[in-house]
Amino acid sequence: MSRQLKLGAVLMGVGGPGDHDTWRHPEIPGDASVDIRWYAERARQAEAALFDLVFIVDSQFITPDSPPHYLNRLEPLTLLSALAVSTTNIGLVGTLTTSYNSPFNLARRLGSLDLISGGRAGWNVVATGDGGTAANYSRDEHFDYAARYGRALESVRVCQGLWDSYEDDAFPRDVATGRFVDPDKQHRLDHVGEHFSVRGPLNISRSKQGRPVIFQAGDSEEGRDLGASVGEGIFTHAPTVEAGVAFARDIKDRARAKGRNENEIVIMPGVTPWIADTDAEARAAEEHFRNGRDFAKNLAQFGRPFGWHDFGRYDLDAPFPDLGDLGKDSFRTQAERIKQVARDERLTLRQTVQRFTAATPAPFVGTPRTVADRIQEWFEAGALDGLNIHITVPSVFARFTDEVLPILRERGVVRDRYEADTLRGNLGLPIPENVHTAARRRTPVPA
Amino acid sequence: MSRQLKLGAVLMGVGGPGDHDTWRHPEIPGDASVDIRWYAERARQAEAALFDLVFIVDSQFITPDSPPHYLNRLEPLTLLSALAVSTTNIGLVGTLTTSYNSPFNLARRLGSLDLISGGRAGWNVVATGDGGTAANYSRDEHFDYAARYGRALESVRVCQGLWDSYEDDAFPRDVATGRFVDPDKQHRLDHVGEHFSVRGPLNISRSKQGRPVIFQAGDSEEGRDLGASVGEGIFTHAPTVEAGVAFARDIKDRARAKGRNENEIVIMPGVTPWIADTDAEARAAEEHFRNGRDFAKNLAQFGRPFGWHDFGRYDLDAPFPDLGDLGKDSFRTQAERIKQVARDERLTLRQTVQRFTAATPAPFVGTPRTVADRIQEWFEAGALDGLNIHITVPSVFARFTDEVLPILRERGVVRDRYEADTLRGNLGLPIPENVHTAARRRTPVPA
Known part of the structure; x- marks a missing residue:
């Protein structure tokens, strides 16, 4: 099968129609940002359109002037766990910071979501940009830039190690003999690093996708390096097709230099499509929004x-x-x-x-056909492997799913059914082999 | 309405029929401890029997010799969030340690569960007994006893403060004027204590029960003191009715000495009822289990x-x-x-x-009528306000719900319908007034 466009839905993100004023839109309940039913309905809407994932952003530092959806919001992983049992195929990606979480806790919570969802968990690794967050965590100062990115990389490595605590056949569960676990297939991590020491094992087995999928979004040197090191999905912003191509090339070059397969990285810019019955009408609406803030x-x-x-x-x-x-x-x-x-x-x-x-002029603006053409052009140019769509207003999102996607589907650019019921399966990412199983395979027991 | 017995269901707890060997029981899938469907079915079974709450225990330190259900288990809050959208009235109580979690994270996650469940969240505050847990959290040594209990009490106070970050009318959400938040009703905590400093505000509003319910289980001097200070539900073990009465008296006396209303504390020993068609048969089964380990x-x-x-x-x-x-x-x-x-x-x-x-001889053993009589006797003696029932084997639990509870219901000892859809409402606990609203009420604005 040829390469197909991947699709994410940013629930209660920023930059969509409304932005600071989203809550005033008649289709959006004022308390949508803390209403689990609102999220579940959007997730099911995205799943019905065969999206790969929903994505929940995060922030932990507010003042009275913060944007409304920052002021009052659900913790991403708690939210995603509720969505896990409200959906069946769509991936569940949440932002969790490595600056104010212990890797053992991160591994446990993400590993639990991965089991509860049957292998649909993803983790958007962030190092926390809002320095004010420090004061909520008993620190006078935020970690400096180097420490933040050092902790981020080390946290991901520790979590990946902990997720391999059990090999896939670690639990014989033989009722007749009473043998529940094979102790040779439970592994401690014994990690001692610059920022963390973590012994393990984690008390959670692997899901059917092996490990949660790692997402990353930073655009700094350190951010790109982290993404190229461990990111399997990269969230970004691409104002033009040229900028998108250059960014994607840079990330994939860096990843290859680190010995990774560049085809195992999915680049997904966040976008808000503006769709109307004519191109002029869509452009006018987009400009009005951009200038009206x-x-x-x-x-x-x-x-x-x-x-x-x-x-x-x-x-x-x-x-x-x-x-x-x-x-x-x-x-x-x-x-x-x-x-x-x-x-x-x-x-x-x-x-x-x-x-x-003033938001940059949006690139995907016009009739459904214009928007579909433009997406296909960017996709084929290599500016993106997928799109992360902000879907704040349901009827606006419906124009995308009901009018744009069918055009792309007819052209073979997007899927017409889910290939898998795991996030890795749908994103076309391989299931990582357990490191201990791999080591055992490489070093056979002598005869 | 007269005082009624409260009921909790310990999902995948210890001490039930099977214990180390629970997973070998034909009614229990080998991977039940990580199967969200198994938990959801048990929660719905408990809800159908009008239970007040389900309770999820926790541990984070394992060796290959740990009991099977310790080896592989879901993180409690991730699990409970999935149960929140699978149930409608039953309370959701999870164990979370204050030794290896930041209070801001605890407040966020519990506050989110409280909103997702519509006011049904409860927190079993533990200080972590397993010293080996330290090595999973970058510490050479576990916190000493005093530090653990100091952190526990301070964590609860910080969380309670953070949960009051917004007064109940903080969000006017006036679409016409564009006024989303009333900044005078958003409050920083500015806590500086022995173990933590936390500025706030928390970016989560209160649920309709005001704050999650605090549970506590420690039996040491420090544990009893913590329970008397902040516990609204107390989990315990009561081997005899006399021991139960003495324990309940002690906790309630301590609470009164701290200025609390003793009627706002619900004592719930954990028990495993043994039910059979004759008393002798039930006793034989219980003894066989006790001696057969x-x-x-x-x-x-x-x-x-x-x-x-x-x-x-x-x-x-x-x-x-x-x-x-x-x-x-x-x-x-x-x-x-x-x-x-x-x-x-x-x-x-x-x-x-x-x-x-060898588990202590169980007190609730016999025919459904014997067990009902015994429960009523303990309840009326003041040895307990409720029971926390271990419900590992579904058919064993069904004998309790279908044969014992109807007897107690007929006698008016247990409810015949939910009084409320919040955990506080069903436990008969008051909704705590927001501290800032209370301060405002006491100090009216001068005319």
Whole structure:
């Protein structure tokens, strides 16, 4: 079968129609962000459209000015476990930080979700950009950039090791003899690393997909390196097809240099399609949304990469302020890029905010056929292996599933049935062999 | 309405028929301990019998000799979230340790479960007895006894504070004006304590039961003190009605001394009823089970309170060995009691193991009427407010729900319908007022 486009649905994400004002949309209950029925309905809507996965983002630091869906939200893994028993085939991907979770806990919780869902769990590994989170976890300061990414990589390796605590045939469960476990097939990890020491074994067996799928989204040098090292799915943003191709090439080159098979990495930019009966109508709606956002809210949101810095204190029409290294321990790459552009183009604060908070013109805008054409073009150019669709408003999402997808399906670009009931199976990723089984296979017992 | 007996169901607990050998029972799939369908069926069975709650125990340290259901099990909260959407009225109580979880994470996860379940979450607060757990969490040594209980109490207080981050009317969600949150009703915690500092606010609103219900099970001085300080449900073991009355009296006296209302504490011993068509038959089955356990497995299990000490190294028929203070950082109270009895009664190791691992003769043994009579007697004597029933084998549990409960229902001792769809509502516990709302009520805004 030829390569097919993969599809993710971002539940209660950002950047969709509404954004700060999503909750005011008549189709969306005001408390949707904490209503498990709302999530279950969206997940079933995505599953009916044969999506590969739903994706739950996260944040743990708020002020009264945070966007509404940040203020009150369910913890991603608790939420996904409820969705696991409300769905049958769709993958369940949640954001969990390695800065404020122990790897043993991460491995347990993700391993449990993987068993409960029958092999549909995925983990979006993040290092936490919001420095304010530290104060919720008994720390005066957030971990520095190097420590955050060091912990992230080490946490993933530890979890992968713990998920192999039991070989697949570790439980003979022989009722006649009373032999439940084969002790030779239970393994300690005995990890001692820079950030963690973890003995194991984990008290959870592997699911039928072997291990949860690792996702990653960072765009900094360190983020790309982490993605290339351990990411099996990469979430990103691609403003143009050229940028998408360059990003995908970079990640896959890095991965190959690390000895990985680049075909075992799925690149999935997050997008919001704008669909209308004519291209002009869709473009107008997209522009209206882009220009219609409230400046005060944009200004507050603009502070996020700088550790939610309060930009209300500066003169909006003076040159962009000198911020020193502000942002270095938050979303560093994004903060540095903003400072660079403001400096190079001699922008005022107001111009800088407008530049960076007015969402980039969306690439997938038009009639269903236009959007389908564009997606196919990007897919065939290698700018993406899949799309991560923001699906806040159900009827907007329905236009995508009911009008765009059938066109792509007819062209063979998207599936017409699930190939598998595991996330790995649908994403076309191999089931990793248990490391201990592999070692045993390589070193046969002498005759 | 007069006081009624509360009912909990311990899913995949210990001490039931089978225990080490539960998995060999023909009614129990070998992988039941990781099969979400098995748990969901048991939860629905308990809900059909109008139980107040299901309870999930936990452990995080295993060796190849650990009991089968310890070797491979789902993380309690991940499991309970899946059960939340598979049930409608029954409470969902999970064990989570305060030794190896941050209170902010605990508050988030429990708060999420409370919203997902519509106000049915409960938290069994434990300090972790198995010292070996430390090595899974980057620690050379387990926390000492004082630190463990200090962390436990402080964690509960922090979580309760975080759960009040939003007052109940904090979200006006006024579509016309665009006002989503009332910033005066979002509150930081700014906790700085001996073990934790936590700023808050938590990004989760309160459920309709206000806060998750706090359960506690420790029997040491420190454990009883913790239970009397914050426990709303107390899990315990009561070998005789007199011991049960004394324990309940002690907890309620301590709670009153701390300024609490003793009627807001529900004491629920864990029990396994043995039911047969005649009393003699039930007693014979219970004795057969009690005496039929494998000595080698008992010897391994006997080591647990001493930090899974290997007693296989001693002469079984020599006097009980001098262990010094072994067990002081594990299950200390239990370890000291064993040493004391062995010394006072001059027991050999074999005799001591037999004394403490042969399960105590079960108090609720006989025909359905005998068991119902006995339960009512204990309940009316004040030895218990409820029972926490181990329900490993479905048909054994069905005899309890279908034959014992109808007798108690006819006598008005147990409910004939759910009074509420929250855990607090069914347990008869009040909904705690938000502390900030209470402060506002006490200090009215000057006119």
